[in-house]
Amino acid sequence: MDGDFVIGGVFSIHTYMHTVKHNYTIMPEPLKCTGRIESRELRFSRAMVFAIDEINNSTELLPSIKLGYSIHDSCASVPRTMQVAFQLSNGLDPVFYTGNNCSQSGMVMAIIGESGSTPSISMARIIGSFNIPQVSYFATCACLSDKQQYPSFFRTIPSDQFQADALAKLVKHFGWTWIGAVRSDSDYGNNGMASFLDAAQKEGICVEYSESFHRAHPHSRIQRVADIIRRSTAVVIVAFVASGDMRILLEELSHKPPPPRQWIGSESWVTNKDMLRFSFCTGAVGFGIQKSLIPGLREFLLDLSPSKVAASPLLTEFWEDVFNCRLGKSAVMDESVCDGTEDIQTLNSRYTDTSQLRITNMVYKAVYAIAHAIHNAVCQDTNSTAQCDKFTKIRSKQVLTQLKKVHFSQNGYDVSFDANGDPVAAYELVNWQKSESAGIQMVTVGHYDASQPVGQEFLINRDLTWMLGSTHVPVSVCSDSCPPGTRKVLQKGKPTCCYDCILCPEGEISNDTDSPDCFPCPNEFWPNTERDTCFPKPIEFLSFDEVLGIILAAFSVGGACLAIITAAVFFHHRTSPIVRANNSELSFLLLFSLSLCFLCSLTFIGAPSDWSCMLRHTAFGITFVLCISCVLGKTIVVLMAFKATLPGSNVMKWFGPLQQRMTVVSFTFIQVLICTIWLGLSPPFPMKNLTMYKERIILECALGSAIGFWVVLGYIGLLAFFCFVLAALARKLPDNFNEAKLITFSMLIFCAVWITFIPAYVSSPGKFTVAVEIFAILASSFGLILCIFAPKCFIILFKPEKNTKKRLMNKNDI
Known part of the structure; x- marks a missing residue:
């Protein structure tokens, strides 16, 4: 249709181009489109005509100016698209009218198209050199946003970069980290999948395989892709595929029992109703252009009278195809003739389906965007009215400049372009669900708006159906998640x-x-x-609450009580010969020191503290020296007593009671001095031992100075050894009052206990180190009290007849 300003249109109304075999002997045939008409693309082209008619009847947009159009079929092929691009850019189309009222007949101000990205790229490279603006309604390749390569390219559909990011976020949202990927072997599929894979990698998603194919490839190539899908372990497949290619792949998969897969689709095919016949894709999810409403479009599409159909070869082909008849003279024998009773309103076709206008609205907006650009170039807005001069000479470059600035709203839809010629990206999340009629329907379950803040772009507001009609989100991972630990x-x-x-x-x-x-x-x-x-970590120490601590504490208290009872027995019989004969003063002091020895072991039980750590080691060292000093004194008394009985001996006057006390005090004072130096320089202190056990803490008393500890222990050992030697020397003295035998045996036990204590102490772990030390204290203390005092108590209590001076003085009475 001619007009004051002409807009070009390029649509893939047919999907195949006739293949011409050149023999180079005659002129090649012109390029021709073959195959069935894509009724959806026909609707797109008719929507362009509808929008231009609306604008021509408008009193606000381009008043008194008539827009024309020149629409071509590209067959979705690059050669045909390039041919059409040259036709539209050089003005060689036949002139519609030759009158003077036709200002710029045959020259296009802008071009709407193409559907596919690859043909759009070919067209953009041609017409970009002539500054002719191109507005695509369905070419989504992110590469077309490059203004250095495609300076005159615009589109009303969002770039695949936004869709790729949205698809990656969708896959991540449902926890799928192991996916398969298929794509069209075209600029649309290759660039779209490249953007998706880049976004998926950032989201931590892995791809088991990434395969490309095209409907023009040999069948073996399509079959190979189908076999890879069947053998794969990935349950989720992301398909960045053109609808024509996707149909070929799904047909191949349907030949055998199709594998259960969760399909994630790009806008190109997931919103194409022709695909809903593949029932095994139930549960498919993908992003689609938002549904829209174009008032009056359905009536326009259905307004096809026989005369209008006959006047257009394209509409004639469509009519004959859908009604399976031939119009007028085109009919031949054995073919039914269209009799005029065909009613397009009863037709179930994508052409008449306006229930979910998505891409159609992109065509509608593209026409209005160009119209607004022309309006801004030739019209002057004054007092809310526009004055337009249809004879104004404008070039396509002026339309290109104005197209970059357009910003308007039509039917509630905002239209504008950013610096890359892209609109604001907004999608609907579409889910293929089973309908009540047992078919499959597309249901909008969410939205994606790239203009929203980061993290808020994605919204799901309805339940989804997954593969095989399941309501549970499928799992698609290479390895199950590793649990904590x-x-x-x-x-x-x-x-x-x-x-x-x-x-x-x-x-x-x-x-x-x-x-x-x-x-x-x-x-x-x-x-x-x-x-x-x-x-x-549990803190471990020898406590009064545990069995071992209770047993040791009981023996400690029991030993102290035994020493006190023994002292009471001796005190009660203090005048008896056996008590008097064995140096009663040293005996009572020995019993007192043994009571302290028994009780000092209690300081080793319980949680170590600063005071308990210092007290336990010093009390142990001092009380034991006091005890050994008493034993040593008793041993010396025995020896001196025997020498005093020899003629002319005056030795006892040098070891009387005062000297005995001084001996005990002197030996004990040396130990007190050692302990004082130890505590002054480096005293014991409580410590958490983290190295002995990994899983628990040993609360123990660190020695502070190990030298101090071993000096204290060594001094006790030195006195014990000296006492043992003296007692051994006096053990065969003949008098019955001789204690040397008992002391010798007690010192033998004492030394044996403390000699074995050293390796046991060093090798015992944790709280058992303390237990070993307590055991050594108790064992040596019990050895002393039992060996020295038990025989005497037995005679005092049970053999009083032997507790006489005569019996004690009788050398032969053993």
């Missing part, structure tokens, strides 16, 4: 989503799912059995 170890030669789960090493935890590393607990903490939480 384990870490991921990548499998050699496989993507990062394929890994093994290894239990965290001892002492380390991981408290996140799919943790790549384990982390050690702090020093005073230890993992639980699941190794996902650090708990404070």
Whole structure:
């Protein structure tokens, strides 16, 4: 249709181009389109005509100016698209009218098209050189946003870059990390999939395979892609495929029982109702252009009278195809003739389906965008009215300049372009669900708006149906998630989503799912059995609450009581010969020191503190020296007493009671001095031992100065050895009052206990070190009290007849 300003239109009304075999002997045939008419693309082209008619009847937009159009079929092929681009750009189309009222007949101000990205790229490279603006309604390749290569390209449909990001976020949202990928072997598929894979990698998604194909490829290529899908382990497949290519692939998959797969589709095919016949794709999810409403379009599409149909070869072909008849003279024998009773309103076709206008609205907006650009170039707006001069000479470059600035609203839809010629990206999330009629329907279940803040672009507001009609989200992972307490170890030669789960090493935890590393607990903490939480290590020490502590404490108190009872027995019989004969003063002092020895072991039980650590070692050292000093004194008394009985001996006057006391005080004072120096320089202190056991803390008393401890212990050993030697020398003295035998035996036990104590003390772990030390104290104390005092108590209590001076003085009475 001619007009004051002409807009070009390029649509893929047919999907195949007739293949011409050149023999180079005659002129090649002109390029021709073949195959069935794509009724959806026919609707797109008719929507362009409808929009131009609306504008021509408008009193606000381009008043008194008539727009014309020149629409061509590209057959979705690059050669045909390039031919059409040259036709539209050089003005060689036949002139519609030759009168003077036709200002610029045959020259297009802008071009709407193409559907596919690859043909659009070919067209943009041609017409961009002539500054002719091109507005595509369905070419989504992100590459077309490059203004250096395509300076005159615009589109009303969002770039695939936005769709790729949205698809990656969708896959991540449902926890799919192991997917397959198929794409059209075209600029649309290759660039779209490249953008998706880049976005998917940032989201931590792995791709098992990425295959490309095209409907023009040999059948073996399509079959190979189908076989890869069947053999794959990935349940989810992202398909960045043109609708024509997708139909070929799904037909191939349907030849055998199709594999259960969760399809994630790009806008090109997931909103194409022709695809709904593939029932095994139930549950498919993808992004589609938002549904819209164009008032009056359905009536316009159905307003096809026989005369209008006959006047257009394209409409004639469409009519004959859908009604399976021939119009007028085109009919031949054995073919039915259209009799005029055909009613297009009863037709169930994509051409008449206006229930979900998506891409159609993109065509509608493209026409209005160009119209507004022409309006701004030739009209002057004054007092809310526009004055337009249809004879104004404008060039396509002026329309290009104005097209960059357009910003308007039509039917409630905002239209504008950014610096790259792209609109604001907004999608509907579409889900293929079973309908009540047992078919499949597209249901909008959410939205995606790229203009929203980061993290708020994605919204799902309805329940989804998944593959095989399931209501549960399918699982598609190479490896199951590693629970807390384990870490991921990548499998050699496989993507990062394929890994093994290894239990965290001892002492380390991981408290996140799919943790790549384990982390050690702090020093005073230890993992639980699941190794996902650090708990404070149990603190271990010898306490009064445990069985071992109770037993040792009982023996300690029992020993002290035994010493007190023995002292009471001796005190009660203090005038008896056996008590008087064995140096009663040293005996009472020895019993007192043994009581302290028994009781000092109690300081080793319980939680160590600063005072208890200092007290336990010094009390132990001093009381034992006091005890050994008393024993040593008694031994010396025995020896001196025997020498005093020899003729002319006056030795006892040098070892009387005063000298005995001084001996005990002197020996004890040396130990007190050693302990004082130890406590002054480096005293024992409570310490948390974190090295002996990994899983628990040993609360113990550190020695402070190990030298101080071993000097204290060595001094006790030195006195005990000296006492043992003296007692051994006096053991065969003939008098019955001789204690040397008993002292010798008691010192033998004492030395044996403390000699074995040293290796046992060094090798005992944790609280058992303390238990060994307490055992040594109690064993040596019991050895002393039983060996020295038990025989005497037995005679005092049970053999009083032997407790006489005569019996004691009788050398032969053993």
